[in-house]
């Protein structure tokens with residue numbers, strides 16, 4: 167394998183970029199490959215090696231790399247300008263499309279990243295209730311800001327950081343952490359604390375590997391928060407548009423008070439959104455006193471990508487979701503059979519177009535059981551897949567994402583690669 171270009175770039179990168187990467191999960195041993203270009207289901211590294219991409223920008227690329235509808239609409243906008251910092255008609259069009267897919271929202275505000283969206287959602291919940299504490303679930307990841315970087319998943323779990331250095335105790339002590347899939351823990355925490363401004367949750371936990379909500383977990387959560395007048399925030403940064411056109415809330419039939427969207431909202435451009443009931447959303451500045459602002463919010467390039475992305479999803483939804491679900495189901499079944507035949511202790515969690523394998527005998531239902539799985543074996547699996555031209559996210563605590571660009575042939579090749587990778591895990 168010729169890896170010299172990426173190795174050279176990584177050595178160079180470390181001199182000017184901390185750890186050589188601009189986001190921690192991108193690093194892996196001994197060094198990450200550097201990407202030159204992408205198309206459809208593939209990325210190419212600087213040595214011109216092609217990988218079948220199952221990272222898909224951590225789920226953002228539901229429709230695949232450089233999807234033509236989106237490229238066309240962005241090209242059109244590029245010829246008209248990139249940033250005005252005035253309102254535009256296209257922002258109204260996008261907001262109506264989002265609200266159309268997410269009926270729990272009366273109003274929506276656009277911003278840039280998932281973390282910015284959850285930060286605003288939490289500030290809104292505090293502004294609305296005039297209360298202080300928030301409840302989050304162990305292993306859920308809501309971005310890299312202080313009040314949610316407590317027992318978080320994703321790169322934070324991968325690097326063993328429970329509370330980030332530089333974060334204030336005064337902030338993290340107002341974040342109460344409850345076990346995922348443990349409704350009694352939530353009930354108890356709410357009964358003991360009178361000062362709760364909001365509950366934030368990933369309706370499907372996609373940042374500790376993949377962890378599904380157990381039956382009634384979300385509906386009981388909705389019931390308890392309603393009874394206690396606590397706003398419920400669904401962080402649908404991963405699940406929005408991915409598990410259905412209306413996200414996990416459509417999938418499970420549950421209406422949160424506030425929703426955050428980002429990754430698959432624009433199929434690969436910088437944009438996020440916070441939406442919810444109008445009595446909450448109207449608190450945002452300048453009409454209300456909950457401040458939120460950004461120079462790049464609602465930028466015309468990302469807005470044009472998101473409009474085209476949602477329109478494309480809505481147009482093809484009848485075949486898109488059933489196809490991805492069928493591909494995923496068949497893939498996971500084959501993978502399960504292989505691992506069982508090889509007598510490798512394992513769990514496979516999957517739903518819609520996402521899955522993850524864990525090397526453990528214990529069902530993975532929360533932070534603790536996900537942490538218990540054999541991470542060294544997972545790392546070996548990752549490296550062996552990579553050598554065969556299959557790129558999955560480089561951490562046990564992320565998720566494998568299918569896209570509309572994957573073909574049956576890509577999946578067959580990937581299954582073969584997993585077969586070899588499982589053998590390497592067994593040895």
Ligand SMILES: *Cc1c(COP(=O)(O)O)cnc(C)c1O
Nearest residue numbers: 279280281307308309401403404
């Ligand atoms: C990725 C992610 C975020 C953070 O989004 P960024 O755009 O990386 O800030 C928030 N919530 C969830 C559920 C995510 O997966």
